[in-house]
Amino acid sequence: MWLHARIVAGAAGGSRRTALPPTQGFKIHVSSAPAHAERLFDLVVPVCVESGVEFKAAADPVMLGVINSKTQERGFSGKFMTVYPPDEDVFVTLIETLHRRTAGEAVEGPYVLSDRRYRDSKVLFYRYGGFRPPRRLNIDGTQSTFLVSPDGTYVADERLPYFRLPPWVRDPFAEEPAEAAPQDTTEEPAEDPAARPAGEPAATLLNGRYRIEGALAFSNAGGVYHGTDDATRGPVVVKEARRLTNCWTSGDRTVDSVDMLRHEYDVLRRLEGLEFVPRPVDLFREWEHTFLVEERVDGIAFHDFWAQDDVILAPYIRREGRVERFVPRFREVAGRVIRMIEQVHARGVVLGDLSPNNILIDSETLRMWFIDFESAVHGDDEAALLAYGTRWGTPGFLHPDRASRDRLLPCDDWYAAAMLLYSSVVPATAFFALNPLAQDLFLDELVALGMPARVRSVVSCLTAGRVEEAKSVLAGWEDA
Structure with a gap:
């Protein structure tokens, strides 16, 4: 939803409605952090009205939060306001006017990845x-938008996470000393050289030391990359955070993705020495991005392990030998998970986001590692971070009472552990919010089909936070 304004400008002898803008051209994007949105609106709107130029803006703080959120598409993020100059001359004049209007103001916003920054502005992009x-209309019912080249050819109008002009368009500020995202940042998937902007090197060296060799994941808040530490020749994972993305407010405190990455580094240092936690290596800022470097561990995602052909239980429980192969793995993994969580809690840390996405496992040895500690908290953390922990997690693995509290508790991790083990049996936990009774129904049905009742007992005990009872079930099972 947008607050979309079509400007009515004053004219001699009365008023007139400005003509609609052309179908394409240079557009101006105004980026904003939540705290600066109202001020920027007050600064930009009068200029647009005086110029008779159409614009649109995010309708409310909730929509602005969505635009700058972690899950927003990178090519669409950061665009608090969009201004539509009717031609290039108006565009050049207008963006300079807006630059002068905002230059002395304490306003800023996240970098708009699809755009080029205008001069040294922290809020103006184009x-x-x-x-x-x-x-x-596409065959799947979606729609694609196009630009029209001078010869009438349709060219896809892509919102890429980097600045790229159509081949027939000249940048009117090409000679300006505008500051753009450096081409050696890995906003593009490093393993896809064809997708890089022209001239981007095959590998990026960060902090003069960390050689980025590929991308593991991307989000609007920043990417996750793998590479090598040139100082030690060891494999590393590098997590990136972009300023003023994924913002949220607690009282007078505004927290963004950089704050959370620094917090994750602190948590890793608290847990350093645990054999199932990657070792923190470095935290640094390069250009406007912050990077966390940690030891890279080898393994596959927890959910991928249980989905393997020779491991998966449901829906193949009736196959001969299926239960017999599943049980030893379940028993070993359950015991390891409980011991790992106990050691984390002994350091005063609650994980907060324990899910199959945040555990790696070795298929042969069943050794596991916890990864991604963004939501983890310690009792010494400030109130804003404690509150954040209750809000950020994976659906299907969140304790039912969690949203009503102002901080995480150990029971949150034990409930998540129960759902983690449940997902190894049948990955249905995301649906339990719709029908909590389904938790027992699935397990009862599987027990009736031959799954040991001890599986249900371990899950039920952890769901209720009865950890010692769950350990006793496992110990008796091993002796049986």
Whole structure:
């Protein structure tokens, strides 16, 4: 939802409505942190009205939060306001006017990855794209938008996570000393050289030491990369955080993805020495991004392990030998998970986001590692971070009472552990919010089909926070 304004400008002898903008051209994006949105709106709107230029803006703080959130597409993020100059001359004049208007103000916003920054501005960006572009209906019911080249050819109007002009368009500020994201940052998937902007090197060296060799994941808040530490020749994982993305407010405190990455580094240091926690290596800032470097561990995702052909239980429980192969793995993994959580809690840390996405496992040895400690908290953390921990987690693995509290408790991790083990049996935990009674129904049905009742007992005990009872079940099982 947008607050979309079509400007009515004053004219001699009365008023007139400005003509609609062309179908494509240079557009101006105004980026904003939540705290600066109202001030930027007050600064930009009068300029647009005086110029008779159409614009749109995020309708409310909730929408702005979505635009800058971690899950927003990178090519669409950061665009608090969009201004549509009717031609290039107006564009050049207008963006300079807005620059002068905002230059002395204490305002800033996240970098708009699809755009080029105007001069040294922290809030003004521009790109060439569609205003009211032609659309084409795709076979799946979605629509694609297009630019039209001078010869009439339709060219896809892509919102890429880097600045790229159509081949027939000249940047009017090409000679300006505008500051753009350096080409050696890995906003592009490093394993796909064809997707890189022209001239981008095959590997990026960060902090003069960490050689980025590929991408593991991307989000609007920053990427996760793998590479090598040139100082030690050891494999590393590098997590990136972009300023003013994924912002949220607690009282007078605004927290963004950089704050959370620094917090994760602190948690890793608290847990350093535990054999199932990656060792923290470095935390540094390069250009406007912050990077956390940690030891890289080898393993596959927890859910991928249980989905392997020779491991998966449901829906193949009736197959001969299936239960017999599943039980020893379940028993060993359950015992290891409980011991790992106990050691984390002994350091005063609650994990907060324990899910199959945040555990790696060795298929042969069943050794496991916890990864991704963004939501983990310690009792000494400030109130804003404690509150954040209750809000950020994986659906299907969150304690039912969690949202009503102002901090995480150990029972949150034990409930998540129960759902983690449940997902190894049948990955249905995301549906329990719709029907909590289904937890027992699935397990009862599987027990009736031959799954040991001890599996249900371990899960039920951990769900209720009865950890010692769950350990007793496992100990008796091993002796049986």
